[in-house]
Amino acid sequence: MSVGIKISLNDKLYLRDPQQTSLGQNIIRHSILLIDEIGFEDFNFKKLSLQMGSTEASVYRYFENKHLLLIYLVSWYWEWVSYLIDINTMNIEDPVRKLEKTIETVVYASKDNPSIDYVNESVLHRLIISEGTKAYHTKLVDKENRDGFFLNYKRLSEKVADVIIEVNPEFPYPHALASNMFEMANNHIYFALHLPRLTDVAVKDGNYDEVQKMLKYFAFSLLKCDQKK
């Protein structure tokens, strides 16, 4: 982004760092757009290179396969959310306000100012919502987890778990509540758009207020404490 943050990701995810070259940045840019457009199953490096005006071989020099590219994008996203949470809660002392602000950030991450020019955050958000869990639902989870492929998500969960503990030190499931909040945020946006009988919230024109309200209700109900506003 203009301010110059660098999203730091596990370097085993790629063969050549895509953030460092313009071809690499193009791969990121166009893979986000193309996966969003045609879905992860139909996406491949041939189509991507065609759309980019590059070649299959070149893309393969950056990523071993599309699965690792997806993990890369997912990691990028959570690292980005994590960064936004840091900024947005920076000067907040009160843990309840901090948790509220965290929830707001998770739901509206993509609406936060434009940032890194080769990443369309709002398209990426949509992609994470529909394809995100495929990153870790694979036969290779254990190996990939050992290789640290999911660290960004786990660290973010732990960061939020820490806030949860601050709000209520007696709460027995801080990590589960944290990860569930992330999963729920994405799931219920998806449900609202595609399987509305599975939820009670509605979403229209990118307005996720009802999702946000529900997440706050769930969190503060469980933590047996009142919201500030």
Next chain:
Amino acid sequence: MSVGIKISLNDKLYLRDPQQTSLGQNIIRHSILLIDEIGFEDFNFKKLSLQMGSTEASVYRYFENKHLLLIYLVSWYWEWVSYLIDINTMNIEDPVRKLEKTIETVVYASKDNPSIDYVNESVLHRLIISEGTKAYHTKLVDKENRDGFFLNYKRLSEKVADVIIEVNPEFPYPHALASNMFEMANNHIYFALHLPRLTDVAVKDGNYDEVQKMLKYFAFSLLKCDQKK
């Protein structure tokens, strides 16, 4: 099953009803085992037919492709859970007890008596946990939803939402809580096994007691009412 229930599924999911022939039943039996073994991505009809001692062409006469087979298995699973919930809560009047029993059933569905001989329920459960959400995370969701491919899951959610409303008619998110309970049950078993930093529960040797306890804690905390025991 011996008692003679018939799991009724949308007939657009298949080309020929697999429950009606022994080849069809074999397809179900072996696809469950093989997907569990090698994962959905590496699974294909060639490998399946090889393992069954049949041919690719024969499998294609039952299912258009592996994606529809997955939806079939997922639907089968939720219909089966739904059936178990009906039996297990049949004579329970008290909604709180009913919800407790429902949660127990969801978490331990696979442990319920052996049933239909061509379905290994406990392997199927494991498969749903790791591959289940791929059934509806696809570019075709809307079309497939219109075709009624996800009815079993939606009806089950609504059934549980009804119990939730009985427990607390003021609760504003009964559908979301219901679907979230299903998602959470599977997610946290998966997390406990593969990404433990994302949860607080542990699972060993198929013992899901901690998951069950957590789900009850979440549900009854949200519904602001005490559990019975």
Next chain:
DNA sequence: TAATAATGATAGTATTACTATTATTTATTA
């Protein structure tokens, strides 16, 4: 300016995701 590294162009291979055709077995029914 020479050397090095990155990219493009092109080709090739094994596997996947099917469809088609014909032969054979099994089930049905006359």
Next chain:
DNA sequence: TAATAAATAATAGTAATACTATCATTATTA
């Protein structure tokens, strides 16, 4: 029980996918 139909097996074939390899060209950097 023979005739007929239906289901399955065997085999082959095609287009697309998921890569790998090679060599030419263009940038970069020493």
